[in-house]
Amino acid sequence: MFDWSDSWSVVWSFFWIFAFIAYLFALFAVISDLFRDHELNGWWKALWIVLLVFLPFFTVLAYLIARGSGMERRANRESQQAQAAVENYIRGVARQASPAEEIATAKSLVDSGTISQQEFEAIKARALA
Structure with a gap:
């Protein structure tokens, strides 16, 4: 799978693993923001999801550029x-x-x-304890 004998290939592999994980974080942020946004029409949400399936990297990049400030506002409001x-x-x-x-x-x-007198005594004992 990976050629671990060369140190540069190890660095390069870590870079691509990091890039993939960062992409996954961005992808899930976009998907969660799509469902969090109540102002966006359902057809637009469906279009974004379809584009995420067929052109994932470019769609995530376009979404972050086009709707990034809205993502921040919605995240701040939810927080x-x-x-x-x-x-x-x-x-x-x-x-x-x-x-x-x-x-x-x-x-x-x-x-x-x-309540009875016994219940009163129990409540009184619990309150004074």
């Missing part, structure tokens, strides 16, 4: 949405009721008859 979701989740988890609030809520549930 900001993911960051906002993580921050909202962290805020929701971090804001837990204090032991006094939990006991007060449990006391109101006991007074209304929703």
Whole structure:
């Protein structure tokens, strides 16, 4: 497969392996951006996919030149949405009721008859632990 006896052929082989892997990353970035873009018509998406099948290298290059700035905007918007979701989740988890609030809520549930006295004691013990 490869002639590993010559050091330059090794360097050349690593170069082509790197180039192929870089191409695969670009190809998957283009495909994921095509499906992420909700403003692009379905027929245009289908055309880009067909071109990717028949002229893969030139189509990836053309897509990156023609729609590269849009790719960046969509990636930034998706990253900001993911960051906002993580921050909202962290805020929701971090804001837990204090032991006094939990006991007060449990006391109101006991007074209304929703939970029993034993359940109230268990909640109180867990809150104070």
